[in-house]
Amino acid sequence: MRVTFLGGADEVGASCALVETGGRRILVDCGIRMTPRDGDRLPWLGGLQQDDDNKHLDAVLVTHAHTDHTGALPVLAQSYPRVPIYMTSASMDLTQILLMDALKIMQYAQEREGEVPLYPKAAAELAIGLCCPVPFAQPVSLCDGELRATWYPAGHILGAGSVLLESSEGSVLFTGDVSVTDQITVPGMMVPRTKPDLVVIESTYGGRLHASRTAEEKRLVAQTGEVLARGGSILFPAFAIGRAQEVILILSRALERGQLPAAPIYVDGMVQAVCYAYSNHTDLLTPWLRKRCDKLGNPFFGDDTPAQPIRTPKLRREAAKRRPAIYVASSGMLTGGPSQFYAGHLAEDPRSFIAITGYQDEESPGRAVQQLARDGGGKLRIGARMVELRCGVGTYSLSAHADTAQVVGVVGALKPQAVALVHGDKGARESMRDAILQGGIDTVHLPGIGTVVDVKRRGGGSRFQPATTTRDARTPTADQLTDFARALVTADGFNRFYTLQDMLRRFDPDGLPSPDATAALREQILDHPRLFQRHRTRAFLYRVHPKAAALLTDPTTGVGPKPTPPRKKKKGRRADQTNAQKITRKHLDTPELYKIGCRVPTAELILYFHFPHTARERFTDAIEAIEAESGWTVTFNPTVHQAALAQRALDALPDGFALSRNPGLHLSDKRVSLHLAEGDPDSEPARQAQAAFLAATGFELTFEGGEGPAIETSLLQGAPVHKPTHEDKLKRLEINRAREAIMRAFAKLPHQPIKVSLKGNTFIQLTFIPPQVGLRYQDTLNRLSRKIGWELRLRRTPNQHLLQEIARELTPDGWTILGHPSTVREELHVRVKVAAIPDLEPLERLDAEMKERTGYGLVFVT
Ligand SMILES: [Zn+2]
Known part of the structure; x- marks a missing residue:
């Protein structure tokens, strides 16, 4: 078996690879370049025709619908009009939308700039007609059973799969683009339980780290809130497939939860059609989104959703004038389409904002907007208009790709003999190669166009048996279903999940698990929800319902699975992160411990207690037990929990006492003050309360009367x-x-x-x-x-940055400031460290001026 790379290897764009095995020739992906290399948008399709006697092609396999993996399919179809193109049915829907949209764009470019289209409409229709749908995690027989291909969910976007291709000569897994972590729309990658001889994996994010996804989502929502609150509108130019759906749902959710001021979300461009495709494949979505589909029908647009599709130019013109509003529109780099239209309307409005959520090409208007915003504004061309950029601009990283650590993790789980890194630039691939080599893989290829990699089948590797039967597998009848479930549980235990095809092979080993047979079994299983259960996130996996499994098997007669013995703890070994946290919870079952953090490199557990000052004393035994059992060292987050502290002070109040104000917290001198309306502060109950409070929290409790700034503080x-x-x-x-x-x-x-x-x-x-x-x-x-x-x-927390700026501004010229001014929040002043205070006279005036401007005092120290 050998693999020749025809594109998308040392670049992001035009992904395409040829696999040859036993005289059969299979192409994996066939995309175009978004930014042409030397004017060429296509992969090196000439590589298919090099050998005069061997120009044929048996099949095309597609990992996912993005243009850089599918855009050249029509060109290919013109040369190979009878070769089937296999992809998941969701990818088929999306590819169809993309190819039809590409036709429109090419036609427009031809009319305006005289650019020759890559292919005619008939070619796109031909390609669409050649597509055959495949299911996830069920092997598809190719070339009369000589080859087998299986698509495993790859995260990334709807319908994206990693393709495992097996023949008697070896096996190779093309991961395609992968997202290991769950997104809002689709669950993360499922790593196949197999050891392929070669893994071809993406390296888009080599050498870079992802920002925390949740943090980026929060930042995005917060920014949107600010823009809407000041009466501006915000535009998300978004890649139509994947990114746009994520953004719509992040914002819809925030609006529905009341985290944003009310505003419509206008969805415009190809994004709309893609949203409908997502709603048509609920099986592939996350449980959250599936539930939303059940509830709303269409999870993106509906009577009860904040998002609305924009369908006509008239509505678009009206929508663009709305303030405040949110727009999610393609294209993602402002290269055309409605996003360009909205950007033209928002750019000159200082209240408004353009939020970039994806990669921007060097030459794209999106990149120009980012650059201009960094340079402090200026004029730029957006579409046909020259505009002055006055709106805000921000960038948010919502990546759907794996980073280096995740790729190393995936490769580690697959344990291939060799790895080929594709879909990344030079630096990204080299840094990822180093990381993989350190992980114990001996051979890592960095192929370019035309590079050939030979795949050798390893001894003892996965055995591929060519198919011998053509008869459809039988499916169990309703009467046979209970016995079948029992047989599965008896053989494999309670918790094993199966694909429908796995089940059919169990039931009828000599039959072919054909699409008809799997459809029949699926119906049968869904009709018996007490007997079988669907996987929560992988809706194509099923297991015997745990309750049924327990009834079907009888431990007293020895029928059924034996319970798995608890894993023995090895002494002296450090527990992993999850277990260390479990051990901590086991010993410290108190609501006062509200969070457990881990610092993995130093094996430290950071415990967040309401009252950290006394935690070690109060829980000595538990903490020793945790350290002994987990092998981790316990440390404490030093910050007291303010709400808990105030509450504890209220709880400490003796019977018959009443307060005139909320408790005052004086964190820097570790004291809580209570202003009494009723009760004797010198009485015995008061003293007892003080002692108990000090023991529990490490804070002093003081009673006060009289007037003060307590209401303000509260x-x-x-x-x-x-x-x-x-x-x-x-x-x-x-x-x-x-x-x-x-x-x-x-x-x-x-x-x-x-x-x-x-x-x-x-x-x-x-x-x-x-x-x-x-x-x-x-x-x-x-x-x-x-x-x-x-x-x-x-809002409680001050804007520290601004306070520091003002403090610098007020510091007289010639006083040398050392380091950054610091905000002492409890004492309501900003402290500026200076080399010397040459003149004491202005200090009071500066302090007063600072107070007037900010409410904070100004203190100079040397
Ligand atoms: Zn992709």
């Missing part, structure tokens, strides 16, 4: 300025109206909130820089809250 602890009454709530304004009312109320005042956001649909949070500024407007806020019927709260 506001900064997040207490509402005014709790709307029932009547107030009845008058409650729609959230956007409420926001407008707030902005109007502050318009003529010296300070304005920089952010107004809806929190969990229960209250509105105002952000002032710094938060203390908000305290000056208690009366205004109070009146407002009554008027608009919403509870208002101040």
